[in-house]
Amino acid sequence: MQVTARTHLQVRLQNTIFMVLLVVAIGLIAWLSTRYEIKADWTVNNRHTLSQASIKLLAELTGPVTITAYARKDNSLRTPIQDLVERYQRHKSDLNLHFVDPFTAPSLVREHGIRADGELIIDYQERTEHLRQVPPSEQELTSALQKLARPSQRLILFLEGHGERSASHFATHDLSKWVQALKDSGLQVQPLNFGQTREIPQITAVLVIASPRKQLLPGEVAMITDYVDNGGNLLWMLDPTVPLHGLEAIAAKFGLTQQPGLIVDPTSKLFGVDNPAIVSITTTGYGRHPITSGFEQYLTLFPQASGLVTEPPAEEEWEETVLLTTHPQVWSETGETEGTIEYNEDTDISGPLDLAFALARSKPQIADEPETELEASETDMVDDSQADSAADSETGTEADTQVVDSETEADAKDDEAETDVDTGNDVEIEAEDNTVIQEQRVIIVGDGDFISNAFLQLGGNLELGMNMMNWLAEDDSFIDIPTKTAVDLSFDFSPNAAIFLGAFFLFLLPLGLISTGIYIWLRRRKA
Structure with missing residues (x-):
């Protein structure tokens, strides 16, 4: 090609x-x-993407959220906080992050009780939560937001003193891991021992009876009966071959019959479970109820379960819903469960069998009772020092006593602090929660092992347990929020992928660049 002035100008x-x-x-x-x-x-489990649990929770937060990070001016400390909060800001535009250097604002550090460099204070609708994990994780931040999202404190009491599954111990059959998950979600959990309290606090949102092993006293049964009659919500877990230990009167209110024997499931082997006493619930085994909505994708496991039958008396006006039903292949074994187990038409009970029921009815109209009755019950629950003070105030005339009582009542209404209940269990309640629940709710499960420490993390057991408690606590909006927000901490390669990437960067990419350079050089030389 001949190069002229014109072609040179064009180039x-x-x-x-x-x-x-x-x-x-x-x-x-x-x-x-x-x-x-x-x-x-591109991480395996979307480590840098907000989980669906956190996204659904953010949708429940209707107002602005302010996060104040008390962290020194150090990128290694502030950058992880900013990166984490940015994931939340993509889904909630009115979530704001502010940094405060604790070394330049000591007065704020003392005022807000800051204990760690990098501590977060989360404010939402005049409620505050501290997050002291450094650096923070999505699990911890979402848990703190969930605590703030609940409109008021929900008090969950676990009955103890009769061999029940413990809410605080760590044995495989206890419930401490589930209880910790409840606390992380913003629920307040305390034990209830009738040897240390005179009644069930009226502020109780849910009473949990977790498979008592010893006989309850008539007075204890009477208090539970009064609690149910007055509209209290209840979670009752029963174990097979264990008698009701005095709770027969409670069972009669629900028309409850516990079928004899232990449920065995020969189909468990399909899921890698060698123990036939572990019952699996899948797909069609979940009833039509908010608790089990969307559970078709989950497998839940129930070790040592018994079948239940409920026929509520008409005067109790309960509406029942079957939550869990077994496969037709299962049966309730009334004989020995060791060695080879076979179905016996004469003694065993064939499936399908119902494992859990949810009952609901309009709450008894006790909210319209005279206010003095409620005040009297509250007076019984104050501590001894308050009782002594009230006694001293009665030394004057009857008119003076009425004035003192009215002033004390007004002060109690203005007091927004938490009050200790004289139960010996350090039960704490919030004076501001005066909401009257219009629907009474009860769940009865023929197994207590499914949310025990040994089986909580299997399949969808944790999600089922959390959904049950959220429904009982009248926090229906939290039922659809998944519980697991933990993500992977590494970028995993398969052996073949690692070999391919190594060969690409060590050999293919350099050879490709060299070949491209030689090709371009040869073309220019020929031109």
């Missing part, structure tokens, strides 16, 4: 136009990058 003009267009394109891309953001998460 220079083309190069100039190309450079101008390239600079303009780069400028446009830079401008667009300041207004739009595209991020891709």
Whole structure:
């Protein structure tokens, strides 16, 4: 090709136009990058993407959220906090993050009780939660937000003193892991021992009876009966071959019959379970109820379960819903469960069998009772020092006593602090929660092992346990929020992928660049 002045000018003009267009394109891309953001998460379990549990929780937060991070000016400390909060800000625009250097604001540190460098204070609708884990994780931050999202404190009492599954011990059959999950979600959990309290506090949201092993006293049964009659919510877990130990009167209110024997499930082997006493519930085994909505994708396991039958008396006006039903292949074994187990038509009970029921009815109209009756019950629950003070105030005339009582009543209404209940269990309640629940709710389960420490993390057991408690506590909006928010901490490669990436960067990419350079050089030389 002959190079002339004209062709030389054309080449220079083309190069100039190309450079101008390239600079303009780069400028446009830079401008667009300041207004739009595209991020891709290539980790195995989307480690840098907010989980569905957190996203659903953010949708429940109707007002602005302010996060104040008390962290020194150190990028290694502030950057992880900012990166984590940015994931939440993508789904909630009115979530704000502010940094405060604790070394330059000691008065704020003392005022807010800051204990750690990097501590977070989360404010939402005049409620505050501290997060002291450094650096914070999504699990911890979502848990703190969930505590703030609950409109008021929900007090969950676990009956103890009769061999029940413990809410605080760590044995495999106890419930401490589930209780910790309840606390992380914002529920307040305390034990209830009738040897240390005179009654069940009226502020109780849910009473949990977890498979008592010893006989309850008539007075204890009477208190539970009064609690149910007055509209209290109840979670009752029964174990097979264990008698009711005095709770027969409670069972009669629900028309409850516990079928004899232990349920065995020969289909458990399909899921890798060698013990036939572990019952699996899948797909069609879940009833039509908010608790089990969407559970078709879950497998839940119930070790040592018994079948239940409920026929509530008409005067109790209960509406019952079957929550869990076994496969037709199972049966309730009334004989020995060791060795080879076979179905006996004469003695065993064939499936399908019902494992759990949810009952609901309109709450008894006790909220319209005279106010003095409620005040009298509250007076019985105050501590001894308050009782002594009240006794001293009665030394005057009857008119003076009425004035003192009215002033004390007004002070009690204005007091927003938590009051200790004289139960010996350090039960705490909030004076501000005066909401009258219009529906009484009860769940009865023929197994207590499914949320025990040994089986809680299997299948969908944790989700089922949390959904049950959220429904009983009247926090229906939390039922659809998944419980697991933990993500992976590493970028995993398969052996083949690691070999391919190593060969690509060590051999293929360098050879490709060298070959491209030689090809371009040869073309230019021939031209």
